[in-house]
Every structure is written in C-alpha cells, then in structure tokens.
Amino acid sequence: MSQKLIAIDLDGTTLNNQSLISLRTAEVLEKAKKAGHYVSIATGRPFRMSEQFYRQLKLDTPMVNFNGGLVHKPYQQWEFEREISLSKEIAFDILAQKEKLKLDFVAAENRETFYINDLNDFEGHFFATDTVTEANLFTNLTTDPTSLLIKTKHEFSSHVSDSLTKQFANQIDVRTWGGPNAILEIVPKGVQKAMSVSVIADSLNIDQKDVIAFGDEHNDLELLDYAGWGVAMKNGTDQLKGVANDVTSDTNEEDGLANYLEKYLAL
Template sequence: MTKKLIAIDLDGTTLNRHSKISPRTIDVLKKASAAGHHVSIATGRPFRMSAQYYQELALDTPMINFNGGLVHKPYQKWPFEKEHFIQKEIAFEILAQKENLNLDFVAAESRDTFYINRLEDFESSFFAADKATEANLFNNLKTNPTSLLIKTKHEFVSKVSTTLMNQFENEIDVRTWGGPNAILEIVPKGVQKAMALEVVAESFKIKPKNIIAFGDEHNDLELLSYAGWGVAMKNGTDQLKSVANDITEKTNDEDGLAEYLEQHLAL
C-alpha cells in the first residue's frame, strides 16, 4: 500500500473533551505508524502543551505547532525546521486593550519561553507547565514571540478576532483553538498549518495526493484543502465540512478519527 502522511489536529480531533487521547486512538495511530505511514501532529498548541501527546503516540516524525508558526522535529536537529515570529510591540499593544476587548489574559510565547500579563492568571494545569520555571511577566519580553495566546469568553470571540484583524491587518492572522476554552491564537500574517505541512511532506518526499488530514475547526481549513484527502470531524464546523472530502461518522469523544483511519487504511 502507498505510504501516507497522516496529519492530525489535536483539540476536538485526536483529543476527547477531557484533552486525552483514548487508548483506542493511541492503538490505531501506533498501528498506522507500524504499517509504515507517517503520523504527524499539526496543532495550534505550543510544543510545551503537546509534547505529552507526541510521547504517548511514540512519534519521531516532524511536528507542527503554533498553527504552523513552528515546524520541527522534537528533540532532534532537522534541516527543514522553520519558525516564524510576531513583532513584540503588537503583544504590548494588545495587552493595553485587555479591558476593552474583554480578555482574561494575554500570553506570548516562542518555542522555549512563555510570558503572561499577570502570574495570577497563570494556571499551571491549563498551560501544562510549572509556574516556577515556565512563566515570565510581559515586561521581560525582549524578543519577538512565535505566537500570542489570548483567552476570552465565547460570546466575545468574534468581536475580538475582527477588531485585531482590522487593527493589524498586514501583520497577523487570528486563529481559534478547538476545545472547551475560548482561546484565540495570533500568528504572523500568512502562517497556517498547510504551509508547514508542505515542509513535512517535502521532507518525506510525499505528494499532497498521499496526505490524509483530520481537523475540526476553521484553523484546519487550509490543512484539509491542501491534503489529497481532507477529513472533517463529525463535531467539526460547517465551514470545515464544506471543504472536506469526507466527514467522520463519530465525534472526537467517540473515537471518530480512530474508526475512520482503521477502515480507510484497512489497519
């Protein structure tokens, strides 16, 4: 069978509502790897908040973080690695509008560093990090970050996104995370998952027609469009389903990805 590159989003796709990968999904993805396919995570999360899943799946493939802001091979030197940055001044300008925009927090990060406007807003469980070693205050931000993370309430997401896109229209794109929290990620203009997936595909010499991609949110639109076979989750947005080649019969809480892959690749 032709070897496939399987690109998997995390929140709302590979992860269930408790941000866990079910034993069945782990089993199926490991079977896919064992069959010679390349399983590659493509997430909006920083590496710090996705490393555990990379390890659970026992991957050694390249990984996409920050919605395409970073494509790398964790724990290894990799000649294809790419990282993009946002001007740090934008982070300070958004922080100045925190009250007006109804933001719970503003955070800035790159691969190894993490900054937040108030340490009181730093929930170590949410950020999958230890306060003592990971969080810095914004006034320590001296270099351009790879992405900004802002948390608001679901009813404000649309307004926040539109306001910031208008204000910094030539400099940033605003993306949503899937999952239960109203998290917006701000990345450099033009950065998206498909751009990074193309780098991964070239490293394996795999053509787009041999890529299967799974997602659930509007930050997966380009990913599914670029892949030869784009699969939207049953729990995905209508917009994403409209560009997908297929839709899983079950949701992320019902092992929809695992069941689909098992049948599609006859694992």
C-alpha cells in the same frame, strides 16, 4: 498501498472529550506506523501542551505547533525546521490597550519562552506548564513571539478581534480557541497548518496526493483542503465538512479517527 503521511489534529480529533488519546486510537496509529505510513501531529497547541501526546504515540516524525507557526522535529536538529514570529512590538501595543479592550491577560510565547503579564487569572493546568515567568512583558520579552494569547470575556471577544485585525491588518491573523474560555490567539498573517504540513511531506518525499489529514475546526480548513484526502470529524464544523473529501461516521469521543483510518488503510 503507497506510503501515506497522516496529519492529525489533536483537540476534537485525535483526543477524546477528556483530552486523552484512547487506547484504541493509539493502537490503530501504531498499526499505521508498522504498515510503513508516517503519523504527524498538526496542532494549534504549543509544544509544551502537545509533547505528552508525541511521546505517548512514540513518534519520531516532524510536527506542527502553533497552527503552523512552528514546524520542527522534537529533540533533534532538523534542516527543514522553521518558526515564524510576530514583532514583539505588537505584544507591547496590545498590552498597552489592556484596560481599553477589557483583556484579562496578555501572554506571549515561542518555543523557548512563555511570559504572561499577570498570574492572577492564570490557570496552570490550562496551559500545561509550570515554567511560566510572571513578567512585566515590557522588560522580559526580548525575542519575537510565535504566538500571543489574550483572554477576555465572551461578550467582548468579537470586538477585540475586529479591533486588533483592523489595527494590525497586514501583520496578524486572529483565531479563536474553542472551549469555555474566551481565548484569542494572534499569529503572524498567513500562518496556517497546510503550509507547514507541506514542509513535512516534502522532507519525507511524500506526494501531496498521499497526505491524509484529519480535523474538526476552522483552523483545519486549509489543511483538509491541501491534503490529497481530507477527513472531517463527525463532530466537526459544517464549514470544514464542506471542504473535506469525507466525514467520519463516529465522533472523537467514539474513536472516529481510529475507526476511519483502520478501514481506509485496510490495517
């Protein structure tokens, strides 16, 4: 079988419902690597919230963070690396509307920095970081961020999303995070995972037809559509299953990715 690039989403896909990689999933991905395939993480999470999985899987491949906003080779200089940023003025504009839009916080980050305007509503474990700078964003944010996170209440989130999309029409895309909190992520317009996974494929001389991708959510749509073989998780959204080549028989809680990959690659 030709060498494959296996692009894996984390939440709801590689991770179980406890946000862990099971022993079985880790073993199958290790077997795939030993068989000569590349395994590459493509996640919406920043690097600080995905680094532990990169280490656990003992990867040395490039990876995608911020839904495509950053493609890099952790701990190394890599000639294809790129980070796509938003203008910091957008962060300032949104922060100025915090009361009007009923926002709990506004956070701005890139690979090096993470600033949040107010630590009262901050859950450190949720952001997996201790190196947060409580900041008057206006004075401390000196570089353009790759991603903004804003938290509101569920009942306001579609209004916030519509309002920001209108105001910054040609500059941003607003994506929602799944889960209990109403978190909106704001990324530069047109940023998505497929764009950055294609950079990785090119760097490894892997044809598009030899890219296998796994995902579960709307932020995996372009990725599954781009991949030569796109696989939606059984627990994935109907919209995603609509663009996928196939759907796993098991959920992320039942090692769906591992079971599928083992059969598909005859490991």
